[in-house]
Amino acid sequence: MxxxxxxxxxxxxxxxxxxxxxxxxxxxxxxxxxxxxxxxxxxxxxxxxxxxxxxxxxxxxxxxxxxxxxxxxxxxxxxxxxxxxxxxxxxxxxxxxxxxxxxxxxxxxxxxxxxxxxxxxxxxxxxxxxxxxxxxxxxxxxxxxxxxxxxxxxLAWYPDDVWRWLLASGWHLVGNAQPLYARCVETDDELGARLLTARLCGLAMELAFLQERTYRPYDKWFGAAFAGLRPAPTITPLLEAALTARPAEAGALVNRALVVLGERHDDLGLTRPTRPRVGPFEVGINDAVRPYQVINAGDFVQALRAAIADPALRATVPVGGIDQLTHADDSVVTHTDWPDLLALVYRDELRRADTGG
Known part of the structure; x- marks a missing residue:
């Protein structure tokens, strides 16, 4: 049949x-x-x-x-x-x-x-x-x-403020992971570098879903659904190459994929113009600058947060929605009350941000 x-x-x-x-x-x-x-x-x-x-x-x-x-x-x-x-x-x-x-x-x-x-x-x-x-x-x-x-x-897509905050969270997570990858390469931690390369590839894919106003499915269909997104033909070869490259070479490939996403950002009309650039990592403490080549993820975070109209959400640290915080597998998606519990946590955090507490 x-x-x-x-x-x-x-x-x-x-x-x-x-x-x-x-x-x-x-x-x-x-x-x-x-x-x-x-x-x-x-x-x-x-x-x-x-x-x-x-x-x-x-x-x-x-x-x-x-x-x-x-x-x-x-x-x-x-x-x-x-x-x-x-x-x-x-x-x-x-x-x-x-x-x-x-x-x-x-x-x-x-x-x-x-x-x-x-x-x-x-x-x-x-x-x-x-x-x-x-x-x-x-x-x-x-x-x-x-x-x-x-x-x-x-339910077709997030309100604009929520969308901005989730995008800010995605760039925030990229900004956190990139220098960790580079430090692993520097210290010859090949396994750690490969794990962080895979994480960065996943974060780039999540950003693409958010930019395309498309909900991501859980992990079984994450890659299959990504293949249908408009930036996939450009980004997929870069991510596949990064995942199979020597750890020291993977970072440049990931950066190329992130630059593609950064170049698409202004088309969303969500923030002031923000252009991608790759340069040394500024630690933010004691004027320290390390030679790790990273994208200016923080610029996207700042622009997105500044454009959020809701002061409570704007003030909330962009740690991510549930899918960015955890692996939302069958148990979380369907079989437990964790989303209900997390809604209470978000509600409390937004209330505290609104009152400055």
Whole structure:
């Protein structure tokens, strides 16, 4: 059987089968978890949680019960050569995978909060980008009321101030890592230099996602998604060369990639003009200058922070959002309340920054 991408299969399944079972206004989509939601599924993906499936989002709990009963009774055993019922991780049984839910409840479960009620700066910073992709990626096959489309539009990208702060955090992290790499090279710590080269390559890729107004997926699809970004054809060869170069040669390749990102910065229209330059590392203590060649990351940090309108966010040290602070794996993205806890921390930090405490 020829492989059909899961998102295409879901659209056909809804159009040819599921829509005929639903008598009420609804949204039909394929969102949430799964490689097919991001468009990265392959034949390997069929070994679990893959097949004809969709979400049907309705307006009330009464509609949920009525539609769920009709779907349960009306689905065929197969569609396009694929079984309609297979093992469900959620139920622990063999079941169909047409999820019927109230729209607000489904979105709240997917994000961990209701975006129409509590989407403040702290929530933006504490929500993993992969979790935002659960709602903004995928496909919508029908939206009778327009509510789902409006929610996806609301979550499509960060407010400008949050965007500036995350970019400032990205450059801040680059500025911290570059002299560490150079010191490792200087002291013949080859392993340390290689680890920091890899970190700098990852930070450059994260900056590219932010510049492109594109949420980064978690690590399994990070590289695949990066390949679709506009700067990837220019930057990818430099990063690949840096990762395979001798440690002493990697830094110059990373700098070339960072200069490309620095040159793209002004096109964003977020700050005063700021141009990239590479030069010796100024330690900032005792007028010390080391011969390590680093990009002027601090200039981008300063320009971005100066352009933030919210005084509390502007005053908050740019340590990063959740994806910049930690590895946002499955446990953080889906299975724990760490984003909720981190939102409280960000909220407290913003409050203290606002009061100067």
């Amino acid at each position: 020829d492989f059909v991408a899961g998102l295409d299969l879901a659209g056909r399944f809804y159009a040819e089968v599921v829509r005929h079972l639903i008598p009420v206004p609804h949204a039909a989509c394929l969102l949430g978890e799964g490689s097919e939601v991001l468009g990265f599924d392959t034949p390997r993906s069929r070994d679990h949680e893959w097949g004809p499936r969709a979400q049907i989002l309705v307006g009330s709990d009464d509609d949920v019960r009525a539609v769920a009963a009709r779907v349960e009774a009306g689905l065929p055993d197969e569609f396009a050569g694929h079984p309609v019922r297979w093992y469900s991780l959620a139920t622990g049984t063999v079941a169909h995978h047409v999820e019927v839910a109230a729209l607000t409840g489904w979105v709240t479960d997917a994000l961990g909060f209701d975006p129409r009620a509590e989407l403040d700066t702290a929530r933006w910073l504490a929500t993993p980008q992969q979790r935002l992709l659960h709602v903004t990626a995928g496909g919508v096959f029908r939206d009778d009321t327009g509510e789902l489309t409006a929610l996806r539009d609301l």
